[in-house]
Amino acid sequence: MDVVNFQYRVFKKSGLGEEASYLPPSINPGLCGNSPQTGLNDAAAEAKLVLFGAFEGLLAKTGLAPADIDILVTTCSIYCPTPSLASMLINHFKIPPGIQSYSLNGMGCANGVVAINLIRDLLQAHPNSNAVFLTTEVTTPAFYRGKDKSRLVTNVLFRMGASAMLFSNKRRWAGRAKYRLLHCIRTHTGARDTAYRCIAYGPDDEGHNGVSLGVNVVDEASHALTNAMTRVAPHILSWGQILAYLLNTGHKQLAKLAGLPRPPTFKPAFGQGVQHFLLHAGGAKVLEGLGASLQLAPHHLEPSRAVLHDYGNVSSSSTWYALGWIESVRGVARGDKVLQVGVGSGVKCGVNVWKAERSVHDLHAAWEHCLTPERRAALAARRAA
Incomplete structure (x- = not known):
C-alpha cells in the first residue's frame, strides 16, 4: 500500500492529466490488471504500434513513398532489439536497400534534440537526400515491479508515444520547408x-x-x-x-x-x-x-x-x-x-x-x-x- 500511496502522491504533483496520456495494453492496469507483461514480444508490439503509426502519418502528410527516404534514424533508450528498430521499419515498409539506417539506443530523453546533430552531419555529407527521424521510448521493458521509490517515479511519469520528422536538403523541398x-x-x-x-x-x-x-x-x-x-x-x-x-x-x-x-x-x-x-x-x-x-x-x-x-x-x-x-x-x-x-x-x-x-x-x-x-x-x- 505504501508503494501505491507514494505513486499517487507523485502523480498528483506530476502535471499529468487524470484522463489523459497512454500506456500500452501490456502494462495498462485497466487492461492487464495486476499482471503487467514486459517481455520482448510485448515490447515489440508497442514499438510497432507507435513507430509504424508515426511513419505512416509522415508519409501521408508529405506525399513521400518509402523509396524516397535516403536516411533513416531511430532513437529509443531502453528497448534495443536485434534486428534494430530501423530494420523493423525497413522490413515493414519495404524500403529499398540503398537506405542508410541508424538506430540510437541508451541515450535517454535528450536524444530527440541531440540526434539532430547527427542528422545535420549526414545531410551535409550526402547532398540531395531525404532523412527521416523517428523518436520513441518503449515503456513496456522500462516498467518497474519493485518497491524502490527512485525507480517508481518513472512508472508514474513515462507514457507511450512517438514522432516522425522529415529533414531534407533537396531543392524541391525549399518552398515547402517549415524551418x-x-x-x-x-x-x-x-x-x-x-x-x-x-x-x-x-x-x-x-x-x-x-x-x-x-x-x-x-x-x-x-x-x-x-x-x-x-x-x-x-x-x-x-x-x-x-x-x-x-x-x-x-x-x-x-x-x-x-x-x-x-x-x-x-x-x-x-x-x-x-x-x-x-x-x-x-x-x-x-x-x-x-x-x-x-x-x-x-x-x-x-x-x-x-x-x-x-x-x-x-x-x-x-x-x-x-x-x-x-x-x-x-x-x-x-x-x-x-x-x-x-x-x-x-x-x-x-x-x-x-x-x-x-x-x-x-x-x-x-x-x-x-x-x-x-x-x-x-x-x-x-x-x-
Missing part, C-alpha cells in the same frame, strides 16, 4: 561521476529492473543546461543583453579583487530573442526549473505543459509534441525563432535553434482535441491565469 536549422549545440557532462550515475537503468536489490532517478537529477540537469545555453546564448541574445552579461562578469571580478560582495549573476531573458520554446516535458518541477533558468514567461512554457498534461513524459518525442501543439494551436509566423531544449541521461543536453521559413498553422492529429470549444476556453483561461 531551417540555424544552430545545433550539444554538451555531455558524463565525465562527472555524479552526472553519469544520476539516471540509470538497472536492477534494484531484489533484481527488479527499472530506471533510477537520483536525488541530484535536477542539479546535474541544470549544470548541463547552463553549459549548453552559455554556448548558444551569443547567437540568440540581443547586443544589449550580451553587454549586460559582460558588464556583470567584470563587476564580479572587480568585487572579488576588492574583497567586496559580488553582485548577483546576470540572468538573460531568452524570451526577448526567441518566440517559441520546445522544452523537454519531464515533469512539472523540471519545467518550472527550466522556465526559471531561462527567465521565461508562462506562455513560453504552455506548449510543454500541454504535452505533459495530455501525453505525459514521452521522452525523446516530447519537444516534437510541443512543436505540434504550437503549430496546431498557436501558429508560427515566418521569421520566428524556435528554441528546442532536451536534457537526458549521461547527462546530455542539446539545444537547437530553428527559424521559420514560412508561416505555419498546421493541425496535427495529436492535438485535434484542442480545437473543441471547451478546450479553446480552457486554453484561454490558462493564458489569463
